[in-house]
Amino acid sequence: MSTSHGTARTNGNGHARTRSGLRGYSAWSLLRHGLSRSGWPRAWREHELRDRYDAVIIGGGVHGLATAYYLARDHGMRHIAVLERAYVGSGGSGRNTAILRSNYLTPEGVRFYDRSIQLYEHLAADLNFNVMFSQRGHLTLAHNDASLRTMRWRTEVNKLQGVDSEVIGPDRIGELVPYLDTSAETRYPILGALYHPPGGIVRHDAVVWGYARGADAHGVHIHQQTEVTGIDVEHGRVRGLRTNRGRIATPVVLNATAGWSSLVSHQAGVEMPVQTFPLQAAVTEPVRPFLDTVVVSGTLHVYVSQTDRGELVFGASVDPFASYSIRGSLEFTEGIAGHVLELMPALHRMRLLRQWAGLCDMTPDYSPIMGPTPVEGFYVDVGWGTYGFKAGPVSGEAMAACIADGKPPEIISAFGLDRFADGRLVGEKGAAAVGH
Incomplete structure (x- = not known):
């Protein structure tokens, strides 16, 4: 593991300690711990709860x-x-x-999320910990003229804030994601997409x-x-x-x-002017890597990316009702599978392994507080x-x-x-x- 603050020094146990106080390991130390399955130090410590903090x-x-x-x-x-x-x-x-991106719609949002992408780009070095950030690009598909106009609007806002985004056509989309059905005979033909190269995924x-x-x-x-x-x-x-x-x-x-x-x-x-909604997602069995970019369709309310392990991760928009439930539903599974297959029919033989849900706090203007x-x-x-x-x-x-x-x-x-x-x-x- 590389260090981010100068030369690492090795202590008597073969562990390297950087100037930031974080631990790394020599190759022999990693091998020894891997074989013995014991002696790993805790990543962070446990403390007694104090009665006062700043x-x-x-x-x-x-x-x-x-x-x-x-x-x-x-x-x-x-x-x-x-x-x-x-x-x-x-x-x-x-x-x-x-999924990480900064191609938002308002100048305030674009500046804010772009700063986050900048921090993510150096986060592994800052923390001396591999966060597995993969900037593979982000595609937001447009299936109708109204969506395409919104993509052009977002592109201009992004460019004014110095963020790399552009609207591309079906031919370019097909080159980036060959498994997407970009023909004109589909139920939801792809007219274009907002392409955002800095976007990607992280662990x-x-x-x-x-x-x-x-x-x-x-x-x-x-x-x-x-x-x-x-x-x-x-x-x-x-x-x-x-x-x-x-x-x-x-x-x-x-x-x-x-x-x-x-x-x-x-x-x-x-x-707080906040309502809480469940958000569901699912993952498939791992397959050979083939999807280099993140693909999002607002019309179909679906997004898909592939992890480094080869799994496809699917998701949609939040459930249409406020709830604190984190149980998955068959309705979500059927809907997400159908929409993914409309985009990429070749995936019809892949098996869905599991699904889960989380809770999302939504504000009236879809921005944080x-x-x-x-x-x-x-x-x-x-x-x-x-x-x-x-x-x-x-x-x-x-x-x-x-x-x-x-x-x-x-x-x-x-x-x-x-x-x-x-x-x-x-x-x-x-x-x-x-x-x-």
Whole structure:
């Protein structure tokens, strides 16, 4: 494993420790551990729960861990706790399809997600952990004239923000994805596509583990199996919170949860304009790699990508009803299989191995809610819909700056909670309704 901060030094056990405090291994050490199946050090440590922290982050997913990492690394804050009621990455971070892109519709959204792509490009080196980011390109198909107009609109917005996007025709699409049916005789003929070369996929659990390990190396306490049962507010400001393991005094609390964000904020007396919907996905048996790009169809409400192991990952838009259920449904399986076969008929013999669901918090304008709230010291990083994993690094960076400086940085200033009362919505439905 390469190091990102100078020369690694080897200790007596054959482990290499970098200047950042993260561990790597020599080839012989890896071989010895692999054969013995014992002696592996923990990626992050367990700590006793303190009764006081400088900041407490609720949610042990990519957003919460990234915020803790950047707070400690970039702003020198110590005594930070991340509370996760289950295990690290057990929520939305472990139930997504980890597609990355920045070809959004609004200038605010494009700038924001493009910064996240930039951070993802260097994340493996920064964390000294392979997050398996593969920039293979992203195709959003257009099946009618209205969709094609939207693609051209998005392309111009992207180009004005310096993001690589272009509208391409069926011939070019066929060259990029030969298995797509680009003929004019199909039920949903492909008229063109928005092609976004910087887009791709990443290994979601590797990102979570990398941030957890990096945060731990900078002194952050990560507490799993720790559920927040109440948030203490006095005279309009946060004083602490209650958990199933005891009370914690703190002047800063960040709600970085997904699926339950409105319930957590309610504990602090802050109401969120959020509805929670299930989102389902499925994966096939592994086959020889043949799909180099991510393919999305808004008309058919389907997207597909292929992992490094050869599996095809399918997904759709959120379920049409609000719910906290994460059970899969036969209706989803039948619908997704039919739409994928309309795009790529040659896949009809592939077997679907499993499906799963996660919870998505949707806002009225399909944009997140980030920054301070009317309760002093209580911050939110919520409302991510189906696209929160794309924004993990930039959200952590921006929320860390927001907490440290006491005000939102410019890159998230448009995503404040007060925009709903003021009518300053950031309408991303045209680029985020399908979700990927």
